[in-house]
Amino acid sequence: MKHSLLLALAASVASVSLAVAQDSPVTLRWAMSADSQAEIAVWNHLADMVHEKYPAITVKFESTAFRDYYNKLATQAAANDLACIAGLQAQRAPDYGQLFVDLTPFFEDAGFDISAYEPSIVDGLKQDGKQLAVPYDLGPYVLYYNKTRFAEAGIPEPKPGWSVDEFVAAAKALTKDGKYGFVADGTPDMWLPFVLSIGGDYIADNRPDLTNDKVVEGFSWVTALASKDHVAPPLPATGASNYPADQFRSGNAAMYIDGPWQLINAKANVQFDIGIGTTPAFGGTSITTMSGTGFGVTRSCEHPAEAFKAISVIIGPEAQQYIAESGRGFPAYKEAQAYWYKVAGVEGARETIDTALKTVNVYRTTPRWNRIAQLLQQYAVEAFNGTKAPADVLKEVQAQIN
Amino acid sequence: MGKVQAPKRNQTIAARRRRWAVLGFLGPNLIGFLVFTIFPISASLVISFYEWPLLGDAVAVGFKNFLRMFTQDPVFWQISFNTIYFVVGYIILNLVVSIGLAVWLTSGIRFAGLFRFVFFLPVVAPMVANSVVWRLLFVPDTGLFAAALATIGIEAPNWLGSPNWAMPSVILMSVWAGFGYNMIIFIAGIQAIPASIYEAAEIDGVNAWTRFRHITFPMISPSIFFATVMTLISALKVFEQPYILTGGGPGSSTTTIVFYLYQQGFQNYDLGYASSIAWMLFLVIMFVTAIQFWGQKKWVHYA
Numbered sequence: 014m015k016h017s018l019l020l021a022l023a024a025s026v027a028s029v030s031l032a033v034a035q036d037s038p039v040t041l042r043w044a045m046s047a048d049s050q051a052e053i054a055v056w057n058h059l060a061d062m063v064h065e066k067y068p069a070i071t072v073k074f075e076s077t078a079f080r081d082y083y084n085k086l087a088t089q090a091a092a093n094d095l096a097c098i099a100g101l102q103a104q105r106a107p108d109y110g111q112l113f114v115d116l117t118p119f120f121e122d123a124g125f126d127i128s129a130y131e132p133s134i135v136d137g138l139k140q141d142g143k144q145l146a147v148p149y150d151l152g153p154y155v156l157y158y159n160k161t162r163f164a165e166a167g168i169p170e171p172k173p174g175w176s177v178d179e180f181v182a183a184a185k186a187l188t189k190d191g192k193y194g195f196v197a198d199g200t201p202d203m204w205l206p207f208v209l210s211i212g213g214d215y216i217a218d219n220r221p222d223l224t225n226d227k228v229v230e231g232f233s234w235v236t237a238l239a240s241k242d243h244v245a246p247p248l249p250a251t252g253a254s255n256y257p258a259d260q261f262r263s264g265n266a267a268m269y270i271d272g273p274w275q276l277i278n279a280k281a282n283v284q285f286d287i288g289i290g291t292t293p294a295f296g297g298t299s300i301t302t303m304s305g306t307g308f309g310v311t312r313s314c315e316h317p318a319e320a321f322k323a324i325s326v327i328i329g330p331e332a333q334q335y336i337a338e339s340g341r342g343f344p345a346y347k348e349a350q351a352y353w354y355k356v357a358g359v360e361g362a363r364e365t366i367d368t369a370l371k372t373v374n375v376y377r378t379t380p381r382w383n384r385i386a387q388l389l390q391q392y393a394v395e396a397f398n399g400t401k402a403p404a405d406v407l408k409e410v411q412a413q414i415n
Numbered sequence: 416m417g418k419v420q421a422p423k424r425n426q427t428i429a430a431r432r433r434r435w436a437v438l439g440f441l442g443p444n445l446i447g448f449l450v451f452t453i454f455p456i457s458a459s460l461v462i463s464f465y466e467w468p469l470l471g472d473a474v475a476v477g478f479k480n481f482l483r484m485f486t487q488d489p490v491f492w493q494i495s496f497n498t499i500y501f502v503v504g505y506i507i508l509n510l511v512v513s514i515g516l517a518v519w520l521t522s523g524i525r526f527a528g529l530f531r532f533v534f535f536l537p538v539v540a541p542m543v544a545n546s547v548v549w550r551l552l553f554v555p556d557t558g559l560f561a562a563a564l565a566t567i568g569i570e571a572p573n574w575l576g577s578p579n580w581a582m583p584s585v586i587l588m589s590v591w592a593g594f595g596y597n598m599i600i601f602i603a604g605i606q607a608i609p610a611s612i613y614e615a616a617e618i619d620g621v622n623a624w625t626r627f628r629h630i631t632f633p634m635i636s637p638s639i640f641f642a643t644v645m646t647l648i649s650a651l652k653v654f655e656q657p658y659i660l661t662g663g664g665p666g667s668s669t670t671t672i673v674f675y676l677y678q679q680g681f682q683n684y685d686l687g688y689a690s691s692i693a694w695m696l697f698l699v700i701m702f703v704t705a706i707q708f709w710g711q712k713k714w715v716h717y718a
Contacts, residue, residue, distance in 0.1 A: 084681055087469040108684070111470060191556065247555055249575035250664030252546070252657070265557075384682040387662075394665035398576050401666070409666065412489045 039316050040071045041323055042096035044089075045308070046082035055341055062335075063326045072098070072323050080254075083109060083383070090313075097314035098324055101146040102306045103137035107380045113309035115143035119321040130328075130345045134305035137375040149328045150342025151305030152272035153369035154202055156180075156293070157279070159267040160286035162187055171290030173361075173368035180268075180293035184244040187267040194244040196257040196266035197235055199393020199406075201386055202302060202376075203257060203270045206292040207231040209300035209374050221379050221414055223389075223407045232396070233403040240399030248397045272304055273366060276357050277340035289365050301369050302376035305345060385414055463690035473687070480691035490667045490675075497582065498671045502650040504586040505593075509646055510639070513594040517601035518627060531602065535595040542592060546659035549588045550575070553660075575661050578668040585656050585669050593649075597642040604638035605631060636715045644707055651700050672696050 043060060047053045053076050060072035075096055077085045083105055089095045090112050101109060120127060127135055127147065134151035138144065156171060163170050166186045171179070184194030197203040201215070208215060213227025222228065239245035246266060253259065257269040262283050270292060280287050292301045308327055310320040326332060333349035336342065340356045343366070354363045379385070388410045395401035438445075463480055467473040484491050516534060520527045537545060552559045553574040561571035574584040608631065616626050632639075654673040657663045663670035663678070670678075672692060680689030 084469075087684070090470055109470070247573050247576055249550075249553060249555060249573060250581055250661040250669065251550060251575065252659040252662040253550065381683055384678070384684075387678070387682050391662055391664035391670075392666050394576055395578065398573060398665070400578065406666075409489075 038069045038071065039319050040073055041098060041314075041316060041320055042075055043072050043098040043308075043323070043327075044075045044077065044082075044086065044096035045100040046079040047076040048079050052076075052341070055336065055339055058335065059327045059332050062332055063323045066326050067319075067322055070319050070323055072327075086112065090311075093313060095311040095313050097311060097316065097320045098308055098327075099311055100306055101138065101309050103134060103304055104376060104378045104382055106138060106140050106145060107378055107382065110140040110143075110145050112311050113145040114312055114314075114317060115145070116147060116309060116321060116324075117144050119310075119318065122318065123322055123325050125321075125325050129330075129347060131305075131347060131370070133303060133370060133373050133375055134307070134345050137303070137305060137377075138307045138309075146307030146309035147324060147328055148305050148307040148345035149333070149336065150274060151303060151345045152274050152343045153303040153366060153373045154206060154270050154272055154292065154301045155289045155365055155369055156291060157261060157269055157271055157275075158288050158290060159187075159261070159264065160288045162192075162264075162267040162285070163288075170288055170361075173291045173365050174294055174297075174299060175290060176297075177293040177295050181238075181242075181244070184238065184268065185242070188244045192264065193246045193260075193266040195238055195268045196245050196260040197238070197269065198248055198257050198397065199389040199391070200255075200257075201389055202272075202304070204232055204235040205374075205376070206270065206299070206301040207235050207295075209302065210292065210295045210298050212298075216377055216379060219379060221385055221411070223411045224404070229404045229407060232393075232407060236393070236396040236399075236403045239397040245397070248394045250391065250394050272343075273362075274342045276343075276359060276362070280357070280359065287359060289359060289362055291365055291369050298372070299369075300372050300374050303370075303373045304376060306342070307345070381414070385410070388413055459690040459693055462687055463694050465687045467685075467687035467690070469684040469686060476687070480688045481695070483688065484691060484695060490670070493667055494670050494672060494675045497667070497669065498651065498653070500582055501586060501589075501653055501671055502647065504583070505589050505650045505653075506643065506646050508586065508590045509594050509597060510643065512590060513597035513642070514601055514639070516594070517598050517605055518631065520598075521602055521605045531599070534598055537592045538595040540592070542655040543659050545588065545592045546656055550660055553584055576665055578665050581661055581665060581669045585660060588660065589650075589653070589656055593646075597646060600638050600642050601635055604635035608634045633716045637717055640707075640711050640715045644704060647703060647707070648700055651696065651703070 043056075045056055047056060053074070056074045056076065060074045063070055063072045082100070086095070086099060086109060095112065099112070101113060119125070125147075127144070130148055131151050133153075134148040135144070137151075138146045138148055158171060160170065163183070166183075168183055168186050171183070187194035205215060208228050208231030211227060211231055213225070213231050214222070215228050216222060217225070239247060246260060248256065255271075257266070258271060258275065258279075260266040261269040262279060264283075264285065273289065276287070276289065291299050293299060308324045310317045310324070314320050328346065330346060330348060333344040333346035334352050337344045337349045337352035338356055340353075343353055344350055350363075392406045392410050393403075396403040396406040462473075464475060464477060465473040466476045466479070516530075520531055520534075524530075555561060555571070555573040555576060558571075558574075560574065564571040572580045574580050612630055612634070613626065616630055621629075652673050653671050654677065657669045657671055657674040658677070661669040663674055667675075673696065676689045676692040676696070679685050679692065
């Protein structure tokens with residue numbers, strides 16, 4: 014009797030507070046990385062779009078440089094001061110997924126259709142069946158090439174699905190006058206496609222497995238382009254975040270592997286024509302990795318339903334069109350991709366990305382992947398320079414992550 | 416009896432008041448020191464006995480982190496060696512260059528002020544900016560150093576890509592960036608030496624080397640001692656250079672202790688292990704500095 018009275022009381026209090034929550038305005042904090050004022054402006058614009066559609070919701074954007082973003086997220090989580098909405102990159106899900114709630118229950122209420130988004134990245138932002146974040150951008154790693162240099166060398170440009178023999182022939186033809194055909198470093202994004210395409214896998218039993226035969230074979234193949242064939246430059250050890258991209262943009266190397274989110278920015282900053290092709294196929298198979306970022310609701314958020322509403326606008330059709338038109342990331346919302354291709358204005362880009370997405374590997378990672386990527390970049394220098402066997406380099410890295 | 420006590424009591428009251436005044440003046444700094452230095456340092460000592468991930472619960476593990484450092488970590492000893500390599504190379508070169516230039520700049524040359532200004536400039540420039548610029552100078556084949564050597568027919572090594580050359584390159588850049596500070600200290604020390612001593616030496620017909628060996632060096636030995644202690648401490652804590660210039664590579668050949676503890680803490684999210692490395696380094700610095708203070712009696716002359 015007493016209990017049921019209490020329950021009724023609790024229920025009525027709850028319903029009153031629910032009613033209050035629905036009517037009274039809420040302010041939600043939104044954390045995301047941004048490395049330029051232009052990016053911050055884009056995010057702020059999206060925050061305004063939320064308020065326009067749901068006047069009761071105000072989103073306050075908090076930016077952090079990409080380099081510090083995840084450290085800040087963890088620090089805020091430890092201090093119980095997390096923003097309600099936060100960005101999550103697929104490769105960081107094993108480390109930070111625990112901070113996010115499963116979004117699936119919110120889909121129906123908000124009338125949200127996840128199938129309108131690229132399935133590979135939707136999958137990449139899942140963990141144990143939970144949808145930790147819904148994607149705003151994605152990208153299969155593709156092969157960037159310097160169209161101008163291809164024309165000068167008089168060789169055909171890469172077609173989607175081109176073979177490894179064609180790739181090597183092109184790299185050789187493009188290597189002359191102190192310039193190189195290709196450039197890569199030890200960052201796994203740059204050489205995992207060569208492992209996946211020969212049927213290898215770098216994860217076994219949810220642990221990194223960098224010393225199996227296929228990984229060694231694929232890694233050795235890429236490093237030999239620099240150490241034996243000399244069609245790729247020797248590497249310095251560097252604290253720079255993307256040395257190959259620098260080499261490509263300065264014209265020192267005619268091809269390298271990166272995500273399509275770099276395309277529009279790269280095109281604006283180089284003095285030659287850029288093209289993108291698929292990573293070379295081994296025996297007809299080209300499998301590349303991918304990356305992408307989404308937004309999720311954090312566990313400590315007091316207004317998860319409102320937070321999801323806000324997210325559904327932030328990654329909604331209009332927002333995705335806006336992002337595409339302002340030349341930001343390649344949109345995960347399939348309908349908006351056409352706008353992006355238009356802004357990018359790179360011939361053949363659509364065919365390349367479509368082809369790459371057909372066979373893409375979602376690029377599963379393990380906890381502390383960030384550390385693994387850093388170690389690989391640091392240790393691979395000697396493999397590319399030919400001062401250490403690639404297999405030994407992988408062994409040294411594996412020894413430090415066990 | 417009472418007569419004696421009265422002034423004593425007055426004295427204690429005055430002393431007490433003075434103590435409060437002293438505390439009042441020290442307060443602002445002291446609070447900052449307690450909150451931002453003593454507390455984090457003590458906390459890191461506690462953390463070093465835990466397995467402490469950035470997210471999730473900490474588990475007390477006793478001395479496990481320290482055991483791991485000495486017995487299991489595959490690179491800890493190499494990284495310790497790297498740090499010693501850097502410290503020895505950096506201190507010797509830094510002192511030779513800074514003392515040499517200080518002696519030269521105080522020898523009555525023209526434009527001494529201008530040179531002093533120019534040599535001091537790198538100290539003012541942030542190490543991050545220095546490192547980024549030197550990264551370009553060290554580029555293989557087309558970098559400034561490689562190109563300059565090529566004009567005299569020498570094929571330059573891949574400075575930062577070779578495990579043998581990477582650390583010397585880091586030391587070279589660090590010396591360039593850091594010698595100016597010590598140089599200024601030595602110039603001040605040399606200028607404080609009474610001219611009469613040099614005049615007496617001149618009358619005795621002493622040559623330049625003997626003058627340096629028996630007058631300048633002993634007279635500035637307190638400055639040299641100070642510079643050595645401070646340079647050694649800063650060298651043991653070197654971080655920006657591997658962080659920006661080499662990323663610790665190739666392999667771990669330029670990874671130093673502080674860079675490694677950063678990697679463990681903020682790439683590997685292992686704050687417990689990172690803290691235990693930090694405390695290890697603290698003990699080493701304290702030990703080395705104590706030895707220096709003990710050893711100074713033999714060679715430092717206080718006027």
